[in-house]
Amino acid sequence: MELCNCIDPQWPAEELLMRYQYISDFFIALAYFSIPLELIYFVKKSAVFPYKWVLVQFGAFIVLCGATHLINLWTFTPHSRTVAVVMTTAKVFTAVVSCATALMLVHIIPDLLSVKTRELFLKNKAAELDREMGRIRTQEETGRHVRMLTHEIRSTLDRHTILKTTLIELGRTLALEECALWMPTRNGLELQLSYTLRQQNPVGYAVPIHLPVINQVFSSNHAVKVSPNSPVARLRPHAGKYAAGEVVAVRVPLLHLSNFQIYDWPEVSTGNYALMVLMLPSDSARHWHVHELELVEVVADQVAVALSHAAILEESMRARDLLMEQNVALDMARREAETAIRARNDFLAVMNHEMRTPMHAIIVLSSLLQETELTAQQRLMVETILKSSNLLSTLINDVLDLSQLEDGSLQLDASTFNLHAVFREVLSLIKPVVSVKKLALSLHISPDMPMYAVGDEKRLLQTILNVVGNAVKFSKEGSICVTAVVAKPESFRDNRVLEFLPVPSDNHFYLQVQVKDSGSGINPQDIPNLFTKFAQCQSLTTRNAGGSGLGLAICKRFVNLMGGQIWIESEGIGKGCTATFVVKLGIPDRSNESKPSLVTKNPGNHSLTDFAGLKVLVMDDNGVSRSVTKGLLVHLGCDVTTASSSEECLRIVSHEHKVVFMDVCTSIDRYELAVRMREKFMKRHDRPLIVALTGNTNKLVKENCIRVGMDGLILKPVSVEKMRGVLLELLEHRVLFETV
Amino acid sequence: MEVGQMQRQWMDYTKSLFLEGYLDGQFLQLQQLQDDSNPDFVAEVVSLFFEDSERLLNDLTNALDQKCIDFKKADAHIHQLKGSSSSIGAERVKNCCIIFRSLCEEQNIDACIRCLQQVKQEYFLVKNKLETLFGMEQQIVAAGGSIPKMELSF
Numbered sequence: 001m002e003l004c005n006c007i008d009p010q011w012p013a014e015e016l017l018m019r020y021q022y023i024s025d026f027f028i029a030l031a032y033f034s035i036p037l038e039l040i041y042f043v044k045k046s047a048v049f050p051y052k053w054v055l056v057q058f059g060a061f062i063v064l065c066g067a068t069h070l071i072n073l074w075t076f077t078p079h080s081r082t083v084a085v086v087m088t089t090a091k092v093f094t095a096v097v098s099c100a101t102a103l104m105l106v107h108i109i110p111d112l113l114s115v116k117t118r119e120l121f122l123k124n125k126a127a128e129l130d131r132e133m134g135r136i137r138t139q140e141e142t143g144r145h146v147r148m149l150t151h152e153i154r155s156t157l158d159r160h161t162i163l164k165t166t167l168i169e170l171g172r173t174l175a176l177e178e179c180a181l182w183m184p185t186r187n188g189l190e191l192q193l194s195y196t197l198r199q200q201n202p203v204g205y206a207v208p209i210h211l212p213v214i215n216q217v218f219s220s221n222h223a224v225k226v227s228p229n230s231p232v233a234r235l236r237p238h239a240g241k242y243a244a245g246e247v248v249a250v251r252v253p254l255l256h257l258s259n260f261q262i263y264d265w266p267e268v269s270t271g272n273y274a275l276m277v278l279m280l281p282s283d284s285a286r287h288w289h290v291h292e293l294e295l296v297e298v299v300a301d302q303v304a305v306a307l308s309h310a311a312i313l314e315e316s317m318r319a320r321d322l323l324m325e326q327n328v329a330l331d332m333a334r335r336e337a338e339t340a341i342r343a344r345n346d347f348l349a350v351m352n353h354e355m356r357t358p359m360h361a362i363i364v365l366s367s368l369l370q371e372t373e374l375t376a377q378q379r380l381m382v383e384t385i386l387k388s389s390n391l392l393s394t395l396i397n398d399v400l401d402l403s404q405l406e407d408g409s410l411q412l413d414a415s416t417f418n419l420h421a422v423f424r425e426v427l428s429l430i431k432p433v434v435s436v437k438k439l440a441l442s443l444h445i446s447p448d449m450p451m452y453a454v455g456d457e458k459r460l461l462q463t464i465l466n467v468v469g470n471a472v473k474f475s476k477e478g479s480i481c482v483t484a485v486v487a488k489p490e491s492f493r494d495n496r497v498l499e500f501l502p503v504p505s506d507n508h509f510y511l512q513v514q515v516k517d518s519g520s521g522i523n524p525q526d527i528p529n530l531f532t533k534f535a536q537c538q539s540l541t542t543r544n545a546g547g548s549g550l551g552l553a554i555c556k557r558f559v560n561l562m563g564g565q566i567w568i569e570s571e572g573i574g575k576g577c578t579a580t581f582v583v584k585l586g587i588p589d590r591s592n593e594s595k596p597s598l599v600t601k602n603p604g605n606h607s608l609t610d611f612a613g614l615k616v617l618v619m620d621d622n623g624v625s626r627s628v629t630k631g632l633l634v635h636l637g638c639d640v641t642t643a644s645s646s647e648e649c650l651r652i653v654s655h656e657h658k659v660v661f662m663d664v665c666t667s668i669d670r671y672e673l674a675v676r677m678r679e680k681f682m683k684r685h686d687r688p689l690i691v692a693l694t695g696n697t698n699k700l701v702k703e704n705c706i707r708v709g710m711d712g713l714i715l716k717p718v719s720v721e722k723m724r725g726v727l728l729e730l731l732e733h734r735v736l737f738e739t740v
Numbered sequence: 741m742e743v744g745q746m747q748r749q750w751m752d753y754t755k756s757l758f759l760e761g762y763l764d765g766q767f768l769q770l771q772q773l774q775d776d777s778n779p780d781f782v783a784e785v786v787s788l789f790f791e792d793s794e795r796l797l798n799d800l801t802n803a804l805d806q807k808c809i810d811f812k813k814a815d816a817h818i819h820q821l822k823g824s825s826s827s828i829g830a831e832r833v834k835n836c837c838i839i840f841r842s843l844c845e846e847q848n849i850d851a852c853i854r855c856l857q858q859v860k861q862e863y864f865l866v867k868n869k870l871e872t873l874f875g876m877e878q879q880i881v882a883a884g885g886s887i888p889k890m891e892l893s894f
Contacts, residue, residue: 357764365759622820624789625827628770631781635773663823695826716826717766720773 022076025069032066054108061101064094139291145173146295153306157313162306163195170278170299171197174292177245177282181252182232182275184209191232191275207231213249218273223250223293223300232277245280246288250300252276255308276300349698352400359393398554412561416588417457419511420445423484426464433472440479441472448486450509454586459558466551467515467566467579475519478576487512487582507587510564514580522570522577530568531556559583614638614727615656617688619649619673620663625716629661629693632723646673653677657688659730662710664692664701671708678709689730693718702737712736743885750876751888757873762866766829771889786870789828793863796821797856804853814852815844821859832862 036059043055071087149169153162167179178198182191185206191214193205207214213230226233228244251273278296280286366386374382427443434441471480487510489503504510522530531552559566563584570577616638620626626642633640641657643649646669653660660677664670674690681687691712692705705713714726715738729736757763774781796817803814822837836859843851877887 361758361761361764365755368755622823622827623792624785624824627785627788628773628827631770631773631778631785634778635775695823717769719765719769 018076022073025072029066029070029073032062032069036062051108051112054104057097057101057104061094061097064090064097068094142173142291142295145169146298149173149299150302153302154309157310159307159310162303162310166276166299166303167195167197170296174278174280174295176278176280178277178279180232180277182207182277184254184272184274188272194274214275217249217275218251221251221297223248223288223296225288226277228279232275233279245282245284245286247277247279248288248293248296249275249277250296252300252307253304255304255311276303348400355396355400356393359389359396362389363393398551401554412456412459412558414454414586415457416452416454418451419449419453419585420451422457422461422464423482425461426468427482429465430468430472433469434480437472437476439472439475439477442479442481444481444483446483446485449484449511450486450587452588453509453511454588455562455583456558460562460583460585463555463558463581463583464513466555467513467581470551471515471517471519471577471579474577475517478518480518481516483514483516485512485514486510508584509587510582511585512580512582514578516576516578518576521573521575522568523573524570527568527570531566555581612637614658615641617641617643617649617653617657617660619643619646619660620693621645622663625663629663629718632718632720633661635720636724636727638727646670649673650676650680653680653688655681655686655688659689659691659727661691661693664694664705671704674705674708674710689734691726691730691736706737712738714738743880743883746876746880746883747885747888750873750880753873753876757869761831762869763829764831766826768829770829783874786828786874789824789830790867792824793821793833796824797860797863800856800859804849804856809847809849809852811844811847815841818844830863830866833859833866836862 039055039059043052067090068087071083071090074083075087149166152165152169156162156165163181167181170176171179176197178196180193180197181195183194184190185192189209190206191209211231213226213232217224217226226247226249228234228247230247232249233244233247252275254272254274276296280288363386366382366389369382370379370386423443423445427441430441468480468482486504556566559581564582566579566581568577568579614637616633618626618629618633618640619642620629621644623644626644630640630642641652643652649660649662650673662670662673670692674692677690678687689711690709691714692701692710693714693716694701695716702713712726712730712735714722714736718726726736770782770785800814800817800821803810803817818837818840822834822841825831825833825837836855840852840855840859843855880887
């Protein structure tokens with residue numbers, strides 16, 4: 001039976017049902033039509049739906065179904081064949097489309113389902129990635145913490161700050177419950193709890209260093225998980241109800257300066273470690289992650305380096321302090337030495353003059369006394385006085401000379417003198433003693449010895465006299481033979497005792513003097529001490545000879561200053577001895593041979609007319625010394641003008657004055673005066689000579705005078721003879737600087 | 741008293757002055773400068789010395805009397821006195837001056853005052869001696885004699 005409702009409908013009984021069916025069909029149709037509309041609407045809205053043609057098919061299927069139901073509406077009432085045909089067509093189409101759709105869906109639904117799975121998968125992935133990112137962010141933050149921690153650690157060089165900062169920062173970064181550092185004790189047998197994070201004053205906990213857990217940690221440079229019950233982790237009584245958090249321990253190498261070889265990385269095999277223990281909070285379920293462990297290891301290394309830097313710095317600061325102390329001490333010592341030297345020099349400078357003056361007074365007056373009428377006893381007494389004072393004077397001179405020699409401040413004079421005469425003088429001086437002792441003294445001068453030489457006559461005389469005198473002193477009988485030759489290099493080539501080769505030149509020759517005596521001789525062992533100051537050989541024969549022991553020392557210094565050598569040979573006690581010295585002397589020019597020396601020995605062969613009318617200017621602010629100097633110059637025949645101040649001097653001085661005598665004390669304006677005077681006369685060739693008069697034997701004065709361009713310096717007191725000589729010298733050579 | 745005796749007395753006196761250290765070689769130099777063209781040289785210089793020294797000693801006494809002693813000025817005065825006395829040959833005065841200078845450097849007030857007393861004392865002593873010496877010389881000259889030349893050479 002088809003759905004052709006040709007059967008007589010019983011309207012009243014089934015009309016309700018019919019009605020309902022009618023309405024339902026209507027609504028169904030409505031729904032069927034609106035669904036595709038909705039679909040199209042929403043699909044249009046979304047751009048990504050990939051199965052549009054499926055949608056079309058589905059839409060067609062629904063539309064046709066809807067059409068069918070719609071057409072059904074007309075079939076409730078008797079209807080025409082067209083309706084039936086339309087209905088049938090619709091149904092046929094619907095059937096076709098539905099079957100097609102059903103077939104299609106078989107393919108499509110799995111795809112759609114897989115899309116869903118993929119979507120789920122992606123969502124999971126996204127969630128996982130989120131988590132990963134969270135973790136990475138944490139890690140990066142941790143890394144930043146590490147950098148900051150390292151920076152903190154490295155920015156301080158104080159050991160305690162480094163360790164405390166480490167613990168604090170670690171605790172903060174890793175959110176630790178407790179963090180502790182165990183340091184090895186001095187004896188290396190125990191680890192002592194030195195720093196903790198939470199406890200303010202860690203009790204002096206100590207654990208022995210050879211526990212297996214500690215060895216385990218020390219033997220690896222990684223952070224090692226340890227049990228919370230191990231002694232190093234039991235820092236305080238466990239009060240929580242949860243299991244204690246995981247504990248990790250890592251070694252911190254304590255590096256010493258010596259670990260850092262120049263080209264190697266620090267050797268950590270020395271085995272001195274500290275132990276750092278980190279505990280996670282006990283009521284969290286955290287575990288130690290790999291990156292956290294890595295962080296801990298990195299930090300431990302950094303701490304090690306920072307600690308070693310701190311140690312190095314401490315060392316270098318200590319060394320520097322030590323050096324500074326030493327410097328200060330050295331400086332003080334140097335200053336003390338300088339003060340001592342200055343004091344000594346001052347003393348010598350004063351003593352130089354002060355000691356010689358009374359000595360001379362004594363000597364002179366006692367010699368004067370000798371010439372008066374005396375009883376024999378008185379004469380003997382006076383002679384003793386004279387002898388003793390001569391001895392004392394020699395002693396004083398020796399000591400003063402020697403200290404000048406030591407200073408290096410002694411300068412040899414250089415003048416032309418008669419060499420032969422020097423030897424003759426020595427002989428005549430020593431002859432009395434020789435004849436008293438009944439010794440035979442002979443002198444041989446080689447024929448090629450020049451008559452005149454340039455050198456320090458006084459000191460050469462002193463040296464020869466000393467050597468010959470020694471020979472005489474130590475000989476009780478026999479002969480003394482003095483030979484003087486010009487030293488030749490050949491005679492020295494074989495001499496292995498000295499490395500000394502006298503090489504004469506056009507300007508110099510070497511004088512060799514040998515004094516041979518047949519006296520008591522010297523033990524060869526004592527020879528090196530002969531030239532030492534104050535050392536005397538203690539043999540009986542020499543003990544009563546007297547003398548200061550300075551003679552040979554001074555001779556040696558003079559000889560060295562003269563560019564030579566002195567030595568003594570002896571075969572032994574009782575076999576006599578030979579003293580030899582070589583000195584360098586200059587060869588005078590032909591023109592200088594007849595030059596008179598400044599200190600003339602025979603005053604009297606000069607006339608006052610040398611200086612008649614010589615215009616001089618005397619400047620001295622002391623009235624008395626001004627008139628004395630004036631009187632002196634007037635006595636010599638000069639035409640003297642005086643000035644009592646620098647201004648007056650500058651005003652009065654003119655080119656007519658030949659010499660200006662200026663009293664210099666320590667005031668600086670004297671030197672300025674000299675400078676201004678030079679300026680005034682700079683263009684003139686006939687400017688007056690400026691000579692300083694001073695009683696001050698300070699070398700500084702002399703240097704200042706030379707520096708400001710003065711032409712001369714003479715020491716007060718000036719005698720008439722001295723002034724005569726000075727004027728002669730000045731007028732001839734236009735310069736005269738007296739040795740200070 | 742006859743001239744020869746007076747001369748001998750004069751010589752002895754002069755020698756004693758040297759022996760006792762009142763005068764030194766410088767004084768002899770002064771005497772040597774005295775000759776016919778300059779007969780009163782020594783007396784002139786010596787009286788100049790007396791004037792100078794008395795002035796300086798007064799200044800020094802004033803300087804040391806001040807509440808606030810100017811040691812530099814005192815030093816300058818003493819320097820002058822030292823120069824004068826050494827030019828004359830008044831040895832003891834000169835030595836005292838040297839000591840005074842070093843005390844001045846130390847700025848030791850009491851010692852300075854004591855030393856000043858000593859300087860004054862020495863000065864008056866030497867003044868006395870020189871005046872006696874000149875008195876003797878005048879007597880010799882008045883009696884018709886001449887002053888012998890002292891030939892001490894150092």
